[in-house]
Amino acid sequence: MIEIRDLTKRFDKTLALQGLDLHVPRGSVYGLVGPNGAGKSTLLRCLAGVYRPDGGEVLIDEQPVWENPAVKRRIAYIPDDFYYFVSANLRDLKNFYQGFYPTFDPHLFDKLAAAFPIDPRQPIRHLSKGMQKQAFFWLALSLRPEILLLDEPVDGLDPVMRRQLWSLVMSDVEKSGLTVVVFSHNLRELEDVCDHVGVIEHGRMLLERTLSQLQDNFVKLQVVFRSEAASLPADLPILHHSVTGKVNTYILRTGAGRVSQVVREMDPIFYDILPLTLEEIFIYELGGADYAVKDIIL
């Protein structure tokens, strides 16, 4: 559904995106992760048609997004730093957006009032940041979009509201085949909702997989060898190795089956193979791309 090919975006001398590719299937929830400054917000703005690509293509169903109102009508975009008119309340914004999106559902807007504890007549500027975010979710869901672009969507929300929002979004994914592209630093949360993950770094897509493929491709091995000098064969793709007492902990970029087979042949005292969390995959994958947690002694 969403196809980005060789996308380049430059800000004066800074190359924010350099030849980035991205593929989002229809009805999927695509989590975009990456370190600060990787180009995630820029990518989302290109996807929303806010930024003009300097090179490459941003396509939705083979149609370019840039300067294409027909395609943009299918997208709802909630940026991290959303804008509202100074004296506007939610009703004003509803009337404003209703004029642009023929799919805007006023009944849904009224029904969603039950989910959000916000008075629509209250000026947006008087709401807290978390409530403002809720207000924009309220509006975005009322648009009945085909694609929802979210930049740090639940940042600043309390745990109950987070769950509430994700539940509303996932319900739309299930019922109407909504496609969601979400960028968040909260990897634990992404792990719960995403079925596809893309890791972006230095403006390039480092890897792009389904969550299950990603998790199947990384394992954490905890092993106690009979000999202290023993170690795993060098041909195994080891991302990280640490030793605590006699316990060796390995992070490997390979399937559990192969690791299990190799370790069993070494006849260890004890071994255990564990799946990696998305956060661990993110840390170790980027560690390979020279973005590791540094041991700084102060």
Add this chain to the structure above:
Amino acid sequence: MRSKISSCKPSLPVMQKNLTRFWPIWLSYLLIWMLILPLTLLRETVEWLTDWGINNTVLPCGQSISVILSLIYGFLCAAAVWSYLYNQRSASLYHALPVSREGLFTSHFLSGLGLMVLPNLAIFLISLLLCVGRGLPGTVPILLSWLGAVCLQNLFFFCFATLLAMLTGNLTTHAVVYGILNLTAVVCESLLRFFAQMLTYGLSSQEPVFFFLSPVVYMLREYQIYGADSQNFVELLKFPMLLTYGGVGLALAILALLLYRKRDTERAGDVIAVPFLRPVAKYCFSFGCALVLGYVLHLIIFRGRESLACVLTALLLGGFIGYLTAAMLLKKSFRVFDKKTVAGFCVFALVVTAGLVGMKTDVFGAGRWIPAANQVKSIDVSCPNGKLFWPAENDDPAIVDEILALHRAAIASGAADSGTTFTFRLSYTLASGRTVERRYCVSADTSDPAQPAAILSRLLNDPAQILNTRLPPENAFIASIYFDLYDETYLASGFGYLNTKDFQPLLDAIRQDILAGDYGVWTAEAAASAPTYCLEIEYDLVDDAGKVNASKHIHLNFFRDEAPRTFALLQELEYLRGPSK
């Protein structure tokens, strides 16, 4: 595929939002006009109740007042509707909407214009109802003319501010650039002429010819010529000029649209939002600073010193300040001292130096230029040093040749810097309609008949010429004669307008003085003395049908012991008080 026209279709939600959101702008505009026009009309209709009175009330409202209001509100409306471009978040909101750039532009443009045009329409309707209600239907043409003039002025200034909104990335820059560009042409041309006059012998700092590039100055200047008695509102409100500016405004709006289509959202907050214009802006700003600050620095540091070195130093200092400021603003940093900046300034300095050296050496020959006799339509020769003013205007070929000889002699003699000197001015009106002015400071020595002073003496002392230049033509209708005298030696003084019955006796007395050789004989030395009294004669040139073709005036200076008959008459008629000569 979307057509170009459908993509320009305005978006109603955007227009509605702008009109409701920026209500303080249109409301204040409406209230100001309410005070200026309908309320004044209400008072006028009570006091005058004539079409003539109403016309005289409405007319100035379509001239300078509306120019000033259009200048201010044109900017305010443009700044308001395009303000979303100055902020990354608001720009993202609008550009994420399912509306094309053309559609967004049209919506904002029309709503911005609507912020002024809709109040104009309201004012027009209120005024119309008021006048018609008071039984003055004859005021409809002037009210319609007012509406047309104000809307055209609004259109131009709004379009101009819109184009600048596309070029700039923040409100402060937008306001500053708008203010500067409304005055740039006239200021830069005046200063260039000022420096050229200093460096090139003969050049004069005549009135700028590129006034029209400073729209507000040009419009205000055009509206100074005011004829309340005429009913030709198209002429009085300068509709040809306004239509031209309106057309230019639309062209600027199209250019703004083209820029908007290319504008990147991320340019919000930048000083100049169009990357390729940044170096242009930097050098233009530097050049402007070189002229303006150079002028100020020259006044402060090198006052009265007109050498190339002084002018060059002042201009380079001004340019350096401007160049650094521009570099800092564009880079948003004080750290601009790098090789690139130094190299850029060196190029700028070379260009300025080359320009000034070119002026000094008169590389284009402007100082040496003398028109061919057949190019000349009329010439005004005068001594404008404030001590003697003697206009000589004629189209006699023999006199033109003599004046061209004077011009050649002045160039050949070069600037006089010792002995008794005087300055004279030559103002040519060429067949093409162009006016060229030259100013020369020459020696007062008349011993050599080829010297400028001798030629000027011959020219100005021809009796027929004196009569032509000192007295109005026979068929002129004398409108007024004003006199002003103060002489400490004779303790005589007086000033005021002459009675109509005294016009002819006074003109006869002047004529007798001229024919007797007692008045109007010019000497170069006389240029150094101050006149004792003066007369201003205002007259109209009337055609055979009695229609006034032109209004003119003659300024006559009188020196001590000159024109005894004229002086005696003024005393006899008791215009002058004090002891007789």
